[in-house]
Amino acid sequence: MEITSSEFIPLHMAATSLHYGQEAFEGMKAYMGKDGKVRIFRWQENAARMKRSALGIKMAVVPDELFHNAIIRVVELNKRFIPPYGTGASLYIRPLLIGTGPEVGVKPSTDYMFMIFVTPVGPYFKEGFKPVDMIICRDFDRAAPRGTGHIKVGGNYAASLFSLQKGHDEGYASVIYLDSKENKYIDECGPANFFGIKNNIYITPESHSILPSITNMSLMDLAKSEGMNVEKRPVPIEELSTFEEVGACGTAAVISPIKKIVDPQSNQVYEYCKNGKPGPVSVKLYNKLVAIQYGDEPDPFGWIEIIH
Numbered sequence: 001m002e003i004t005s006s007e008f009i010p011l012h013m014a015a016t017s018l019h020y021g022q023e024a025f026e027g028m029k030a031y032m033g034k035d036g037k038v039r040i041f042r043w044q045e046n047a048a049r050m051k052r053s054a055l056g057i058k059m060a061v062v063p064d065e066l067f068h069n070a071i072i073r074v075v076e077l078n079k080r081f082i083p084p085y086g087t088g089a090s091l092y093i094r095p096l097l098i099g100t101g102p103e104v105g106v107k108p109s110t111d112y113m114f115m116i117f118v119t120p121v122g123p124y125f126k127e128g129f130k131p132v133d134m135i136i137c138r139d140f141d142r143a144a145p146r147g148t149g150h151i152k153v154g155g156n157y158a159a160s161l162f163s164l165q166k167g168h169d170e171g172y173a174s175v176i177y178l179d180s181k182e183n184k185y186i187d188e189c190g191p192a193n194f195f196g197i198k199n200n201i202y203i204t205p206e207s208h209s210i211l212p213s214i215t216n217m218s219l220m221d222l223a224k225s226e227g228m229n230v231e232k233r234p235v236p237i238e239e240l241s242t243f244e245e246v247g248a249c250g251t252a253a254v255i256s257p258i259k260k261i262v263d264p265q266s267n268q269v270y271e272y273c274k275n276g277k278p279g280p281v282s283v284k285l286y287n288k289l290v291a292i293q294y295g296d297e298p299d300p301f302g303w304i305e306i307i308h
Ligand SMILES: Cc1ncc(COP(=O)(O)O)c(C=O)c1O
Pocket: 027, 188, 190, 191, 192, 193, 211, 212, 213, 214, 215, 216, 249, 250, 251, 252
């Protein structure tokens, strides 16, 4: 293991990561509690997802112990950069695995580099927990039906950049991808999962091309513990008109409540949060999860590890 303050890595110009996309990454955060203790959230799930990503594009896997030790070390060494409690900011942790071996033919590398960097990040919502607008992406797919959407590899993000940027340029916070086989069902909201709430049920899409979000998994558990039912199943576009609340979820924002979804094909507009405020279920789940992450509330699920 090497510890460095350099932001650069020496890399062969024929490395498979550069040519054939042998690259997988993770995203997680360390949170500073009121008690001055540093917490990380469900790192085992990030380690497991990185393993699935590696296997999916024929890379060497990172053992859990190495993943864990490296995270602890990098957070400890950068403790002074963890934003203080109460700011809503945190230390973002970015594990990265790349093929470093040179290959001219299309084949997996024989050598891999696993590295982690950290950077402080501000609260996702500068003006507070604010509902956003999204547009259904009708002219691009993020991932093929039997492709790599279910793992966190760089190629998926390259495939999403054009459509995401187009959505931003048109004034939307993100785009909603549909299933790429039939274009009938909701897949994901840019780099976040989708959920809808109705009749005390938390509903989230089931699809091979969605990245299994650790935030979404946690929200499902929290919803159950709050007495809600949870359904993971295909969500047809028409169902959007039946939800009381909808949102996107992921490590970055925890929950981004959605106030408007535009379908450019039918020109239909689905509206939520009519009073301009996030719905009560989204608020409750958001507050619960954030309170566990910062250590303000007990963690009955065993999700938190205190590392310092
Ligand atoms: C495509 C995609 N979907 C969903 C998520 C949310 O996942 P998580 O909650 O693990 O951050 C992410 C972010 O990692 C993502 O990139």
